[in-house]
Amino acid sequence: MSDTQAERTTGTERPAGYRGTRSATGPTAWVGWVVFAGVAMITLGAFHIIDGLVALFEKGYYSVTSSHLVLHVNYSAWGWAHLALGVLFVLVGFGVLAGQTWARVIGIALAVISAVVNLAFIAAYPVWGVIFIALDIVIIYALAMHGREIKELV
Numbered sequence: 632m633s634d635t636q637a638e639r640t641t642g643t644e645r646p647a648g649y650r651g652t653r654s655a656t657g658p659t660a661w662v663g664w665v666v667f668a669g670v671a672m673i674t675l676g677a678f679h680i681i682d683g684l685v686a687l688f689e690k691g692y693y694s695v696t697s698s699h700l701v702l703h704v705n706y707s708a709w710g711w712a713h714l715a716l717g718v719l720f721v722l723v724g725f726g727v728l729a730g731q732t733w734a735r736v737i738g739i740a741l742a743v744i745s746a747v748v749n750l751a752f753i754a755a756y757p758v759w760g761v762i763f764i765a766l767d768i769v770i771i772y773a774l775a776m777h778g779r780e781i782k783e784l785v
Contacts, residue, residue: 661777668773669727671766672738675745676720678763679713686710709752716745727774735774742767742774 687710720741726734746767753760 659777664769664773665777666728668738668770669724671770672720672724672727672741675763675766675770676717676722676724679717679720679745681717683710683712683714683717686713712748716741716748720745738774739771742770 686706719737723734723738723741727738746764749760749763749767
């Protein structure tokens with residue numbers, strides 16, 4: 632008995648384009664989270680670049696009192712770290728949007744590094760740091776759980 636005959640006898644209709652299996656219907660709505668992760672990585676990368684440039688050119692901008700300083704760092708080194716992390720985030724974000732598997736793996740690693748870096752730098756800008764960490768966690772979730780679905784769209 633074919634699918635159309637089964638539909639006639641049971642009285643159930645299937646949506647247009649139904650092919651019988653989940654994988655044949657294409658990606659789920661969760662692919663939107665992967666697109667969000669790619670765009671968020673590009674945006675966070677731009678913010679990391681801005682943070683790095685501010686740390687390099689405006690040495691006293693992130694200064695905090697010694698009692699609140701979590702990590703004693705050279706702001707020039709910290710600026711270069713943010714700058715490099717930002718450039719990598721932007722490049723890998725475009726790779727995620729292109730559906731590349733290597734970009735998903737590196738994106739997860741970069742998001743973990745970004746969360747740790749922002750945790751160490753949270754005394755200088757607490758609200759901004761918490762926002763970065765929260766977005767990093769969303770990126771990790773989207774890439775780890777639903778990352779392969781974007782490949783079907785590309």
